[in-house]
Amino acid sequence: xxxxxxxxxxGRAVMTELNGKPAIPFRGVGKYRPSGNRYGPPIPSCTxxxxxxxxxxxxLEEALLRCGIRDGMTISTHHHLRDGDLISNRIFEIASxxxxxxxxxxxxxxxxxxxxxxxYLEDGTINRIEGSMNGPLGRFVSEGRMKGTAVLRSHxxxxxxxxxxxxxxxxxxxxxxxxDSFGNARGTGGNSACGVLGYAKADAxxxxxxxxxxxxxxxxxxxxxxxxxNYVDYVVVVDKIGIPEKIVSGTTQITKSPDRLLxxxxxxxxxxxxxxxxxxxxxxxxxxxxxLAIGVFIHEILRKKGWKSKFGFGGSTRYMVEMLEQGQxxxxxxxxxxxxxxxxxxxxxxxxxxxxxxxxxxYHSKGNLTxxxxxxxxxxxxxxxNFNGNVVTHSDGYLLHGIGGWQNCLHARNVIIPLPLFRDRxxxxxxxxxxxxxPGELIDVVITERGIAINxxxxxxxxxxxxxxxxxxxxEKLKEEAERICGKPSKPxxxxxxxxxxxxxxxxxxxxxxxxxx
Amino acid sequence: xxxNCAVTGNSGPRIRSxxxxxxxxxxxxxxxxxxxxxxxxLYGESIRNLCSEMLGxxxxxxxxxxxxxxxxxxxxxxARLEAAVKKLTGIRIDFLPxxxxxxxxxxxxxxxxxxxxxxxxxxxxxxxxAGLHSADGIILDLEDxxxxxxxxxxxxxxxxxxxxxDFRGAERMVRINQGERGMDDLDALxxxxxxxxxxxxCENPENVREVAERIRNILAESGLTNPVxxxxxxxxxxxxxxxxxIARADESVVAMAVGLEDLTADMGVRRTREGNETLYARNRxxxxxxxxxxxxxxxxFPDVADMxxxxxxVAVSKALxxxxxxxxxxxxxxxxxQGFAPETDEIEKSKKIVIAYEDALSKGLGVVALGSKMIxxxxxxxxxxxxxLAVKLGIxxxxxxxxxxxxx
Numbered sequence: 062x063x064x065x066x067x068x069x070x071x072g073r074a075v076m077t078e079l080n081g082k083p084a085i086p087f088r089g090v091g092k093y094r095p096s097g098n099r100y101g102p103p104i105p106s107c108t109x110x111x112x113x114x115x116x117x118x119x120x121l122e123e124a125l126l127r128c129g130i131r132d133g134m135t136i137s138t139h140h141h142l143r144d145g146d147l148i149s150n151r152i153f154e155i156a157s158x159x160x161x162x163x164x165x166x167x168x169x170x171x172x173x174x175x176x177x178x179x180x181y182l183e184d185g186t187i188n189r190i191e192g193s194m195n196g197p198l199g200r201f202v203s204e205g206r207m208k209g210t211a212v213l214r215s216h217x218x219x220x221x222x223x224x225x226x227x228x229x230x231x232x233x234x235x236x237x238x239x240x241d242s243f244g245n246a247r248g249t250g251g252n253s254a255c256g257v258l259g260y261a262k263a264d265a266x267x268x269x270x271x272x273x274x275x276x277x278x279x280x281x282x283x284x285x286x287x288x289x290x291n292y293v294d295y296v297v298v299v300d301k302i303g304i305p306e307k308i309v310s311g312t313t314q315i316t317k318s319p320d321r322l323l324x325x326x327x328x329x330x331x332x333x334x335x336x337x338x339x340x341x342x343x344x345x346x347x348x349x350x351x352x353l354a355i356g357v358f359i360h361e362i363l364r365k366k367g368w369k370s371k372f373g374f375g376g377s378t379r380y381m382v383e384m385l386e387q388g389q390x391x392x393x394x395x396x397x398x399x400x401x402x403x404x405x406x407x408x409x410x411x412x413x414x415x416x417x418x419x420x421x422x423x424y425h426s427k428g429n430l431t432x433x434x435x436x437x438x439x440x441x442x443x444x445x446x447n448f449n450g451n452v453v454t455h456s457d458g459y460l461l462h463g464i465g466g467w468q469n470c471l472h473a474r475n476v477i478i479p480l481p482l483f484r485d486r487x488x489x490x491x492x493x494x495x496x497x498x499x500p501g502e503l504i505d506v507v508i509t510e511r512g513i514a515i516n517x518x519x520x521x522x523x524x525x526x527x528x529x530x531x532x533x534x535x536x537e538k539l540k541e542e543a544e545r546i547c548g549k550p551s552k553p554x555x556x557x558x559x560x561x562x563x564x565x566x567x568x569x570x571x572x573x574x575x576x577x578x579x
Numbered sequence: 580x581x582x583n584c585a586v587t588g589n590s591g592p593r594i595r596s597x598x599x600x601x602x603x604x605x606x607x608x609x610x611x612x613x614x615x616x617x618x619x620x621l622y623g624e625s626i627r628n629l630c631s632e633m634l635g636x637x638x639x640x641x642x643x644x645x646x647x648x649x650x651x652x653x654x655x656x657x658a659r660l661e662a663a664v665k666k667l668t669g670i671r672i673d674f675l676p677x678x679x680x681x682x683x684x685x686x687x688x689x690x691x692x693x694x695x696x697x698x699x700x701x702x703x704x705x706x707x708x709a710g711l712h713s714a715d716g717i718i719l720d721l722e723d724x725x726x727x728x729x730x731x732x733x734x735x736x737x738x739x740x741x742x743x744x745d746f747r748g749a750e751r752m753v754r755i756n757q758g759e760r761g762m763d764d765l766d767a768l769x770x771x772x773x774x775x776x777x778x779x780x781c782e783n784p785e786n787v788r789e790v791a792e793r794i795r796n797i798l799a800e801s802g803l804t805n806p807v808x809x810x811x812x813x814x815x816x817x818x819x820x821x822x823x824x825i826a827r828a829d830e831s832v833v834a835m836a837v838g839l840e841d842l843t844a845d846m847g848v849r850r851t852r853e854g855n856e857t858l859y860a861r862n863r864x865x866x867x868x869x870x871x872x873x874x875x876x877x878x879x880f881p882d883v884a885d886m887x888x889x890x891x892x893v894a895v896s897k898a899l900x901x902x903x904x905x906x907x908x909x910x911x912x913x914x915x916x917q918g919f920a921p922e923t924d925e926i927e928k929s930k931k932i933v934i935a936y937e938d939a940l941s942k943g944l945g946v947v948a949l950g951s952k953m954i955x956x957x958x959x960x961x962x963x964x965x966x967x968l969a970v971k972l973g974i975x976x977x978x979x980x981x982x983x984x985x986x987x
Contacts, residue, residue, distance in 0.1 A: 510711050
């Protein structure tokens with residue numbers, strides 16, 4: 062059965078119906094206007110809850126049963142425990158034993174540790190995943206083996222979908238490193254500390270039923286209350302919610318690759334010479350090795366000039382914490398925490414605060430943080446001649462990554478994508494991205510080891526570095542060079558069947574992913 | 580191993596941009612493939628086509644080819660397959676990748692040779708981006724970094740790399756093997772526009788003359804006229820004693836390097852950080868080189884993690900009179916360059932002289948003057964060179980003339 066498609070404003074063929082519900086094709090950046098009111102969950106009554114505030118039930122099974130788990134429900138989870146999460150898979154194992162079918166899993170991200178979920182996709186317990194597809198899950202979906210159509214959203218898009226009522230969460234299962242018996246919960250303490258719980262906030266507020274799962278039950282009140290107990294139905298105490306060494310890295314490391322360091326150096330030099338890097342700058346970069354190196358070089362420049370960054374938006378790492386502690390950064394606002402040094406910092410430093418994605422990324426809100434950022438360092442699997450970016454599929458057509466906050470971050474003032482021109486033999490600058498995740502009008506600069514290409518729309522930036530001595534080039538020249546070195550690549554061959562929809566930050570569909578033809 | 584089969588190249592979890600290739604000659608069945616590649620979707624077809632074309636050129640009609648590919652670029656696959664064919668058949672035909680004209684540049688006898696980056700000759704992943712790190716020279720090494728059984732395949736890989744990789748103006752260097760094998764290295768590589776040949780473990784002027792003679796013959800046979808310079812490496816006590824003769828052995832010698840690891844071994848002493856044990860050798864080599872009018876070049880600094888140690892090492896090296904040193908990691912290049920770079924006061928003085936010179940040129944004056952002082956032509960030349968160098972090294976902006984001259 063093939064679903065009818067239309068060509069959207071980005072020139073991509075997308076469906077008008079997604080998993081049985083009408084879907085809106087992408088209309089252009091800032092073009093789609095939402096209407097109506099935010100979604101609201103049913104009104105609870107405190108008379109249904111124990112007056113002593115003790116919501117502890119003995120097992121996750123019991124909690125799920127009490128929440129009325131049944132066929133077709135949407136179950137949400139958050140990914141703060143990253144690759145060390147022991148609970149998400151367990152939910153579907155329980156559901157499978159109960160004989161529940163056609164669930165929708167709505168995680169804020171998935172990780173390689175979620176590979177066992179494939180079993181429950183195969184046995185019919187889960188109909189589809191609406192969230193990121195990593196590694197083996199991406200392969201499973203790309204091979205057309207998932208029953209429903211996957212939906213990929215950015216972190217902000219996920220909050221938007223919840224708030225707008227596009228996704229109605231029936232049961233949110235929220236793991237918490239510490240919780241009290243009322244369900245007040247936080248990301249620190251215990252054996253499974255992850256730092257902050259920002260991604261779980263919208264789930265707690267909008268889900269019909271909320272279960273907090275912890276391995277560290279503390280006395281009331283659990284402070285700070287990142288999840289407030291008023292939203293919580295049940296608390297489950299287990300031996301272990303996660304594997305600590307897989308939740309946070311012992312320590313994050315900057316890249317040792319001389320080529321990546323060269324890209325990082327070039328990026329820092331570009332930021333300095335273009336004037337983007339200045340006193341009181343607001344900045345965000347990821348936790349990949351190259352991003353971390355850029356952070357270290359930026360730190361050096363700030364120190365040299367006697368400047369400081371007003372705030373950095375995390376994923377925090379020890380390198381950001383060093384900036385904070387050495388006086389080159391005034392605040393860290395943090396949506397997630399990547400290493401032990403950062404967990405330590407967010408626990409004790411009042412200038413290092415949890416700042417949920419809810420407030421940072423949601424496009425349907427009264428302004429958001431990303432458009433206020435001066436410097437945004439992002440990655441991509443591919444960038445094309447129109448500066449369009451892809452982060453979810455590889456050039457061979459397979460889904461391999463989630464969108465994360467990437468689309469939301471594109472709204473920053475200066476979006477810089479540092480990447481190698483090719484990875485092994487795989488060109489990164491291509492004619493046309495395999496999957497469109499971000500429109501080129503929002504991507505300002507691509508920095509490779511073989512030159513810097515500035516989006517022609519950014520005449521101001523081109524002017525600012527005209528006589529800088531930086532290796533400036535064009536995106537076309539970069540693409541030609543990649544093909545000269547690697548050869549002209551063939552394209553993957555796809556089947557008709559659509560296996561995934563890529564949502565834009567406003568809930569419209571910007572592109573689709575099709576099944577790989579074997 | 581079946582005598583009809585040959586294996587070349589590398590594979591494994593840590594190997595990138597290379598392939599392990601096993602070729603088995605057959606009596607029938609045409610060409611069959613077993614290709615395992617991480618870039619199958621993008622380049623599977625092109626890899627099979629390339630290999631079929633090559634086997635056709637070598638006159639092989641029946642064979643089974645197994646390739647375990649970790650994203651090898653075409654020039655690497657070509658070298659691996661040619662090496663396998665040559666192992667099995669001894670065929671003398673070469674299958675050469677394109678050689679863009681812009682890679683056929685020559686270098687100057689007295690160009691700066693501050694940093695020269697060593698690359699192991701059988702490791703393609705380190706070669707591909709080597710040109711990006713602004714080393715003065717890039718050495719594709721066939722000697723100590725290549726295992727004896729891999730020498731033949733490395734030679735073909737280096738040959739192809741010289742034709743296909745953009746070294747961005749860095750001097751194109753190769754370190755050949757000793758003895759007869761080194762002569763074979765020259766036969767294969769000199770036609771690929773090598774700018775400079777390093778002669779390892781050089782002990783007497785005869786070593787140099789033999790190499791120089793062979794190079795002249797190869798150039799003549801190939802109808803080439805580009806200069807090929809020599810840099811003998813002194814790595815033994817005898818070599819040190821004969822350094823001056825070695826430096827003067829042939830007009831193509833432009834620099835002489837010292838290899839401290841082998842030298843200390845030859846002398847039976849331990850190599851220390853302070854390096855007192857080789858002070859005499861280094862002094863002697865610097866002096867011999869200066870007396871012969873060539874550049875003395877220091878040994879590599881082996882600890883790639885110790886940048887502070889490297890910085891001190893460069894300072895000592897420069898103070899002794901060396902004009903460059905080897906690197907074994909790209910991150911060492913910048914430190915070495917900074918260490919050997921002209922100092923601030925030297926640059927400031929040169930700026931004034933260059934401005935005065937350009938001023939005189941534009942006014943059609945034959946004499947350059949700074950204030951009331953006349954400037955001799957060699958001083959202008961040196962100033963131009965210093966400025967050029969400072970710009971190339973990135974310590975002076977290319978647009979330095981536009982900045983406020985701040986002159987009283």
